[in-house]
Amino acid sequence: MDDKPMQADVSLFLASAVHDMKNSISMLIGFLQKVVNEADRETFPAWPQLAQMLYETQRINSNLMHLLTLYKVGNHLYPFNPETIPIDEFVTEVFAQNRTLLESKGIELEAEHDPDLYWDFDRDLVAGVINHALNNAIHYTRDRVRLVVLERDGALELHIEDNGRGYPSAMLDEGAAAMRGVDFATGSTGLGLYFSAIVAKMHRTRSHHGEIRLENRTDEPGGRFVLRLP
Template sequence: MDFSDILASSIHDIKNSLGMILNNLDDLITSPENHIKDPRQTRLLQDEARRVNSNLIQLLALYKLGHAELVVHVAEYNLEDFLDEVIADNQAVCNALDIQLDQSCAPDLSGYFDSELVRSVLDNAIGNARRYAKSRILLSADHENDGLVIRVEDDGTGFPARFIGRLDPTHPLQQGEGAGRTKLGHYFSAQIASLHKTSDHQGYIQLKNGHQLSGGCLELWLP
């Protein structure tokens, strides 16, 4: 057993513990018998635990990718339903931060992807956007240029110029000098995007500024 295998198996354990922490936190917050002085603190606690969790998911996915064990389960999903779930998952913490989180998407739009992997990409993008957004994060999905694009944008100051453009899945860690977890997140997202491919198209991540909102916009393009 090499170190990465040990790491991978510990991650499962840590994830289970985190699951329990998250569930108990939820009980703590929602139980009417508890009088928590500052509910915002518990929300942020919950949010940090979920950040750890999503980081672990990314690590595990990247580990599997390195061992050629990552299997992509592509299925068809209705985008409105899917984005509804992503929003439900992230709503509480955005509320706590006073950030409005919503989506716009045609009700009959559907796409083909691995829901768990794409969910991680979007959770990660929302986690980023939350740190830069002034008051709003917008999720949207559309059918454009023969492909599906899912966007996560905010009304903050936008990405620094050196980030703009298509992320290269082979060397994204060299791009930019952002915080460590942003870089890992971008690397992960670019990898996941590129795993979605058809015979003549491949998914990718593109960063830009000022799409519908004024701030940064992460685009996940899927074939």
């Protein structure tokens, strides 16, 4: 053995460790889902805690997925793969992933979209963005969350609306800054928004690329996250 100090590429370990954890977490989520579905909500006293466990596990999973994807995109290892996606199927899957959480918190999800709408995008990336936004909305809303998908000016818009207090004006002002990365001062990792911005940008046509925006609703109190895909 030579005495050279060991040099390891930490990011590589990070990626492989995340990969390893993803397997375990997928199993955890699967088992928790099974238990939550099979336990009787009325008679099983720890049901809310179970639902919470599932929610927290899904949050970890989504954070890990964001980290791993950003690492791969940065190293050109992500197989970006836009396909024609039936929007109805996409919305159903997103809802199914969040059903337990919605039910446990007594939040109602409204969905609005043309059932015959199709669009080209990378399903897994966009699902990552929408799940993150939905999670946020569930966290901040009063009792309802709306997922609206529509075609506007030649682009697909996905809106996630809540009826909470809306985004603080500082966040709306610094929306763009929040997408740049970690802000250690506020404690917000900004990971989700940064991930969303990157995913939006990866979707592009000849002259346009996707974008995200945060706004407050005008029809009633609440915030709105918008992902726009060309």
